[in-house]
Amino acid sequence: MALRGVLRLGEVCIRVLDMAASRRHYGDHMGLIEVMTDTAGSVYYKAWDEHDHHCIVLREADSAGMDYFAFKVYDDKTLSDLERRITAFGLPVERIAAGVYPKSGRRLAFVLPSGHHMHLYAEKEQIGNTLGTTNPGVMPEEGVIRGFRINRIDHVLLGGVNIDENARLFQEVFEFDMTERLIDAESKASLALFVSCSTKPHDIAFVLQPEPNKFHHVSFLLESVTDLVHAADLIGKYRIPVEVSTNRHGITRGATIYFFDPSGNRNEVFTGGYVHYPDTPLLTWDSSEVAAAGFSQDNTMRETFFTVLT
Numbered sequence: 033m034a035l036r037g038v039l040r041l042g043e044v045c046i047r048v049l050d051m052a053a054s055r056r057h058y059g060d061h062m063g064l065i066e067v068m069t070d071t072a073g074s075v076y077y078k079a080w081d082e083h084d085h086h087c088i089v090l091r092e093a094d095s096a097g098m099d100y101f102a103f104k105v106y107d108d109k110t111l112s113d114l115e116r117r118i119t120a121f122g123l124p125v126e127r128i129a130a131g132v133y134p135k136s137g138r139r140l141a142f143v144l145p146s147g148h149h150m151h152l153y154a155e156k157e158q159i160g161n162t163l164g165t166t167n168p169g170v171m172p173e174e175g176v177i178r179g180f181r182i183n184r185i186d187h188v189l190l191g192g193v194n195i196d197e198n199a200r201l202f203q204e205v206f207e208f209d210m211t212e213r214l215i216d217a218e219s220k221a222s223l224a225l226f227v228s229c230s231t232k233p234h235d236i237a238f239v240l241q242p243e244p245n246k247f248h249h250v251s252f253l254l255e256s257v258t259d260l261v262h263a264a265d266l267i268g269k270y271r272i273p274v275e276v277s278t279n280r281h282g283i284t285r286g287a288t289i290y291f292f293d294p295s296g297n298r299n300e301v302f303t304g305g306y307v308h309y310p311d312t313p314l315l316t317w318d319s320s321e322v323a324a325a326g327f328s329q330d331n332t333m334r335e336t337f338f339t340v341l342t
Contacts, residue, residue: 038114038206038229041185041236042084042104042156044250046297047093047342051075053294054090061270062252062299063179064088067159070134079182079252080172083158085135087185088250096295096342098247101188101236102139102151103206103229111154115140117205130155144201146192147244180263182252186302187234189248191241191341198238199225208235211308212283214325217318226283233284233305239338246341249290249298256303257287263301267291275336281305282328283317290337297342 048054055075058064064077067086076086084104091099105111118125118140128139128151137155144150162172171177192198199222202208211233214224226234239248254260264278267289275290275298286305292298317325323333 035230036106037110038152038208039104039106040230041087041101041187042153043087043089043102043151044185044188045074045089045091045099045101046247046250046293047095047097047099047295048090048293048297049092049094049096049295051090051092054092057272057293058088058090061179061266061272063177063182065176068134076134078159079184080176081161081183082185083160085157085159096247096297097245098148098188098190098250098297098342100141100149100151101190102153103235104156105152105154108137108154111138111140111152114152114205118142118201121201121205123201144192145194145197146190146238148190148192149245180252180266180301181254181259182301183255184253186251186253187232187236188250189237189239191239191246191248192244193241194244195225195238195240196222199227202227202236209308209310209312210314211312212315212317214283214317214319214322217320223319223322224283228308231307231309233286233308241341247297248341249300251300251302254301254303260287260289260301260303264289275334275340276327279327279329282321282325283315295342296340298340 059066067078068076075090077088078086115125123142126141130138135157136153139151139153141151162176208227208229211228212226224239226237228235273292280287284305286302289301323331326333
């Protein structure tokens with residue numbers, strides 16, 4: 033298999049204001065599986081079809097937002113190679129010993145040009161998806177798939193300054209492809225950039241903001257549009273605040289719903305989108321078509337989409 037190097041988004045640590053309300057949202061309502069609480073009171077979750085121990089960490093704090101996000105890399109040699117390349121790019125790198133972050137091997141931590149805190153790691157304890165690895169079947173044990181029927185974490189969108197430098201880091205150091213971009217129709221300045229380390233339309237994206245280190249959303253993958261409608265029904269049932277009801281992106285061509293957790297952090301459930309290969313041409317949208325780029329079914333850009341971040 034050709035996919036090596038940086039593999040996928042593996043972990044997002046989200047700050048929440050009320051842990052009890054957040055556990056109801058992410059666990060009881062969305063259906064993520066709670067796997068542990070650490071000694072500091074942070075709560076860890078995974079989606080049913082992920083083998084690694086967790087993908088979401090909730091930390092109770094005085095302000096909402098994101099503490100850090102982390103990508104998993106292929107092996108420890110890759111981690112060492114990337115440390116040299118990140119340093120050569122000009123970013124200081126902190127080495128974090130194995131076990132400092134629960135169930136995780138050693139990590140590299142650094143701050144992106146946009147101000148966001150990023151980690152890389154090669155090892156995390158795997159606890160499986162209940163199917164096993166011999167004659168696994170297609171469905172887990174009864175009761176494992178709950179709530180929104182989330183398969184796995186998919187991507188993050190981050191807001192900040194210097195997004196062109198972020199994209200250069202991800203392309204030159206981490207060997208991501210830029211898949212799509214949104215530019216200003218007159219100045220041609222970058223407004224949003226989408227990059228991928230896989231065959232997905234994006235694994236991470238950046239939107240220009242006047243302040244550094246802002247969190248736009250974390251997205252969770254569903255298996256089908258049928259599951260998206262099921263999630264929409266539950267969002268309505270539980271009176272979860274909705275920003276964009278069932279729609280489709282022009283950028284990525286994925287079907288989507290945007291909503292907010294009890295602390296005001298934006299969440300997305302997402303399905304579909306095109307398959308990206310290294311020879312797929314870069315797709316460019318400009319601000320004259322920003323509404324269709326965002327939401328192609330009603331061609332309506334929500335004002336909050338670019339102004340409400342945590």
